[in-house]
Amino acid sequence: xxxxxxxxxxxxxxxxxxxxxxxxxxxxxxxxxxxxxxxxxxxxxxxxxxxxxxxxxxxxxxxxxxxxxxxxxxxxxxxxxxxxxxxxxxxxxxxxxxxxxxxxxxxxxxxxxxxxxxxxxxxxxxxxxxxxxxxxxxxxxxxxxxxxxxxxxxxxxxxxxxxxxxxxxxxxxxxxxxxxxxxxxxxxxxxxxxxxxxxxxxxxxxxxxxxxxxxxxxxxxx
Numbered sequence: 001x002x003x004x005x006x007x008x009x010x011x012x013x014x015x016x017x018x019x020x021x022x023x024x025x026x027x028x029x030x031x032x033x034x035x036x037x038x039x040x041x042x043x044x045x046x047x048x049x050x051x052x053x054x055x056x057x058x059x060x061x062x063x064x065x066x067x068x069x070x071x072x073x074x075x076x077x078x079x080x081x082x083x084x085x086x087x088x089x090x091x092x093x094x095x096x097x098x099x100x101x102x103x104x105x106x107x108x109x110x111x112x113x114x115x116x117x118x119x120x121x122x123x124x125x126x127x128x129x130x131x132x133x134x135x136x137x138x139x140x141x142x143x144x145x146x147x148x149x150x151x152x153x154x155x156x157x158x159x160x161x162x163x164x165x166x167x168x169x170x171x172x173x174x175x176x177x178x179x180x181x182x183x184x185x186x187x188x189x190x191x192x193x194x195x196x197x198x199x200x201x202x203x204x205x206x207x208x209x210x211x212x213x214x215x216x217x218x219x220x221x222x
Contacts, residue, residue, distance in 0.1 A: 170216060177209065 003014060011017040098104075146153050 166216060173212075177205075 005014050005018045007014065007017045007021065009017075142153075152158070
């Protein structure tokens, strides 16, 4: 085996060189296995007195023992009372009496008397301002304002009513004119002879209607 061994460094004896290399390699592997880290990453040591608190357990047992003892004593007392009617009568016929009851009653009476006196003074007091006088003054001011104003009082309401009346009258006039025109047409159809005078009358009626409509539009714009 040593004859087929190829050493890295030049040597005269392959057998010795193989042994030396093996020893160096084994020493290196042993050092790697036994190497220690420079930083300690292990978990900290656990202490039993930190996880298992014996003093706390002792105090808890003592507290439970006292509770158990008190409960047992109370149960014995209750059983004795149930078996016998007890040694002490638990009836109490004492009536509660307040030490400052009379004083509070006197204070309440004083407050009620003062409130009643204040109420009588308020109700008997006459007002300093007269509502009737204010109404008369307002009426006088309204009269002065109407005398000074350029437009009459509630002029927009009257104008609106006038417009409504004009619209109604216009509708009535148009209806009457249509009825008259229909009657004239029926009469002309009945008559066989056609004269030029009715045509002239119709033209004049159309002109009058146009003038009336213009006047109504101008009144509305005003």
